[in-house]
Amino acid sequence: METRVDSEFDRALRLAERSCTPGVYDADLDEGWWIGGALHGGYLMALCARALGLRLPEHPDPLTVGAFFLSGGRPGPATVATEVVRRGRSLSHGAAVLSQQDDEGRRERLRITAAFHDQGADGGEYVCSPPPAPMPPPDECPPMPRHLERTDLFDRIDLRIDPDTLGWHRGEPSRRGEVRGWVRLADGRDPDPLMLLVALDALPPVTLDFGLDGYAPTIELTAHLRARPVPGWIRVRHATRALAGGYVEEDAEAWDESGRLVAQSRQLVRVPRA
């Protein structure tokens, strides 16, 4: 399978650098990435990471991306302002702020800080890593239920949920705080580190598996990109260590079809008020 040159995802990640202010990019946020009450956070992270990558050509692969979400993204014009923090031998660092104009003025949507490196073709030795989460193959997993009012996102990504972790949808949340699923881009584009930033945040929040319905906004998400994925589905598991004090930490692990762990993330999410 080859990457389709003109994919929906790549179109949604288009950036135009301003000639008068190098390092500042104009984008047009695609309404197809709407989920619940805002544009998908992983999509916005991927856009910021792509902008930073343009500034750091000597280190093509994001290694770790930390994002703080400040307000919900809306379809339409947006600006990504990038800053090169440090160019090193094995790592380069940068920061990016995505903002949009709204009725109250210019508002930041998210800001990321990231380290980039050159992952190399093989990704290096794996001494220890979690085995792929066991689950049925994609064609035995149902598509993600349309549990929210507007779920355009699920036309952009093909998301299949392990039926064993769909109890919340039947009104029987397991209270284990675990959700598993398969993710790929609906347009057939191959996965890469930018797609992994989407995949890490594509599954429904673990709060559903605790019977807590409603908007669960991400405060912060840090992703580690551990290897370039091979073409095919990405297998993702969401789990939590702690749902406490009004916040839940949610950990994602992602494997490619070769069975290799390709990405991890941890996010802090505000628990929906019951």
Add this chain to the structure above:
Amino acid sequence: METRVDSEFDRALRLAERSCTPGVYDADLDEGWWIGGALHGGYLMALCARALGLRLPEHPDPLTVGAFFLSGGRPGPATVATEVVRRGRSLSHGAAVLSQQDDEGRRERLRITAAFHDQGADGGEYVCSPPPAPMPPPDECPPMPRHLERTDLFDRIDLRIDPDTLGWHRGEPSRRGEVRGWVRLADGRDPDPLMLLVALDALPPVTLDFGLDGYAPTIELTAHLRARPVPGWIRVRHATRALAGGYVEEDAEAWDESGRLVAQSRQLVRVPRA
């Protein structure tokens, strides 16, 4: 036990705001926090978080702090430049950059982004959280072995290691990638969220438990502060999910003496070259 007003830790965190440039603070980094080849990263995070806290008095408690480490801190003068990103109703966000002058010019040591809130006295309901890692009481755990050349840090913090996780020191690393220990400030100062930023990064790296000796620099560390700790020891467990591709992700969990999970962190660390 009451907080001693004039503690070594508080002295090391002293900041003087510049009258000509509000939000920029001068500090004097304390050589007593030296470990291995640089000043302790948790100490530098605490200093940056303290500076941001001064800018966000309406939200006294750090909730999540994400730090990128750019170069090793040195004893002596340093500058913390803060930026208030957003003041919200329940959360406020800010960023801070710690830099120092050296022979090659002004160099950033680390930059943090953080969300602050008001944790409240009780910290809210705990729905699920990991129980305290089982280990012997502090007086049955030996002090951290002085395995590096300069370990001034261990005069500042009292660190006791669970003997069950000291195999690496006897030349018998368990290869489980787990280290457990007790932490408190040697000067008797009570723990608080700033001290937790130190405690989360006080134990030896899990790479030692894989028999990988040598400098293991942190690329990025994100901490979640889940509750204000009660006075006493902080119990910490370090573990990893993946040592792969030249990097290891290291997760820390910290409990106070009441048995409550008070903080979590995840960091990405470069594996020492064998």
